[in-house]
Amino acid sequence: MSKVSLVVSDVDGTLVTNDKVLTAPSRAAVARLGAAGIGFSIVSSRPPFGLRMLVEPLALRLPMGAYNGGTLVNPDESVIEQRLLPHATAQMALAVFRACGVHVWLFAGARWMTDATDGPYIGKEVQAIRTEPTPVTRLEDHLDGVAKMVGVSDDFARLTACEPLAREALAGSATVARSQAYYLDVTPAGTDKGVAVEAIARRLGIVPAEIVTIGDMENDVAMFRRSGFSIAMGNADAAVRRAADAATLTNEENGFAAAVERMILPRARS
Numbered sequence: 001m002s003k004v005s006l007v008v009s010d011v012d013g014t015l016v017t018n019d020k021v022l023t024a025p026s027r028a029a030v031a032r033l034g035a036a037g038i039g040f041s042i043v044s045s046r047p048p049f050g051l052r053m054l055v056e057p058l059a060l061r062l063p064m065g066a067y068n069g070g071t072l073v074n075p076d077e078s079v080i081e082q083r084l085l086p087h088a089t090a091q092m093a094l095a096v097f098r099a100c101g102v103h104v105w106l107f108a109g110a111r112w113m114t115d116a117t118d119g120p121y122i123g124k125e126v127q128a129i130r131t132e133p134t135p136v137t138r139l140e141d142h143l144d145g146v147a148k149m150v151g152v153s154d155d156f157a158r159l160t161a162c163e164p165l166a167r168e169a170l171a172g173s174a175t176v177a178r179s180q181a182y183y184l185d186v187t188p189a190g191t192d193k194g195v196a197v198e199a200i201a202r203r204l205g206i207v208p209a210e211i212v213t214i215g216d217m218e219n220d221v222a223m224f225r226r227s228g229f230s231i232a233m234g235n236a237d238a239a240v241r242r243a244a245d246a247a248t249l250t251n252e253e254n255g256f257a258a259a260v261e262r263m264i265l266p267r268a269r270s
Contacts, residue, residue, distance in 0.1 A: 002209075003210045004264060005210035006211045006212070007033055007038055007264060008042070008212070008223060008227070009213070010044060010193075010215035012045070015042065015054075017252055018251065020124075020127050029256060029257040030058045032261075033260060033264070036268050039062055041063065041065075042060070043064065043065030043197060043200075043223060044066060045068045045179035045183070046129055048077045048079075049110055049129065051077075061075060065197070067191075068219055069193045069194070069197075070082070070148065070191040081199060082147065083187075084145055084146060085146045085147070089170065089188075090144075090186075092169055094139060095169075096151075096162070096169045097162070097166075100162035100165065102162060103119040105125075105150040106139055106142055108145045108147060112129070113135075114139075115138065121154070147187070147188075150183050151184040156182065159181075159184050172189060173189050174189050175191055177192065177219040178219065179217055180217065193220060194222030195222070197222075197223050197226040197227065208226050211229075212263075213230045213231070214230070214231040216232065216235055216240065216251065218239070218240060224243050229245050229246070230245045230246075231244055231246050231248055232248070233256075234248055235252070246263055248262070
């Protein structure tokens with residue numbers, strides 16, 4: 001790369017630890033990017049309200065991507081761009097998840113809805129986004145205005161088997177991607193994390209060749225394709241690492257901070 005103007009990072013599994021902690025080295029690394037004149041933003045599968053706890057510690061000032069790129073927001077959570085799932089698509093996704101025997105979450109507006117507050121990974125999601133779920137009796141009654149649906153299971157094999165079924169049933173009407181081993185996300189068609197990177201870059205007048213992206217999951221590969229240099233976390237699986245230009249340490253080893261110090265800042269100085 002001849003110039004680094006922007007770094008875009010995933011959040012879970014990348015910027016924070018498995019316990020959802022934003023470490024001091026990660027905060028310091030983002031500050032060093034700013035001191036070097038390099039912009040920094042995040043693109044995540046989280047809802048906009050699940051990003052707010054990162055804004056002040058990281059002094060975020062640029063647009064951010066939520067819902068795997070389906071929504072672009074300012075740091076104050078005001079919406080810049082947003083796409084929603086059509087009612088019929090949400091209905092089909094719900095039917096597929098029901099048939100697969102996995103739990104279902106809906107994200108719409110400022111609400112995270114579930115019909116099973118004792119389901120798997122509820123506690124982990126609360127820890128991550130610092131928001132309690134809204135219990136509903138029937139998810140079928142809340143399918144308008146949905147930005148993201150998630151199939152959730154602690155049976156990873158079950159969720160893996162569900163993924164191709166969801167892709168086939170929702171082909172052309174939604175994007176289906178794994179954001180964690182236990183989460184299968186459904187977002188509006190034509191959206192992915194790469195779309196969010198492009199939107200952020202367009203607003204800032206930055207060309208893809210000057211962008212570095214970093215992530216750990218399948219849904220981060222779309223970001224890799226829209227950047228001049230891509231970095232996979234050490235905790236990423238082999239396919240994600242192969243899709244990236246380089247790999248760093250794991251998120252438990254401050255791999256994000258290591259990537260900034262060893263791979264990004266040296267390129268900015270060259």
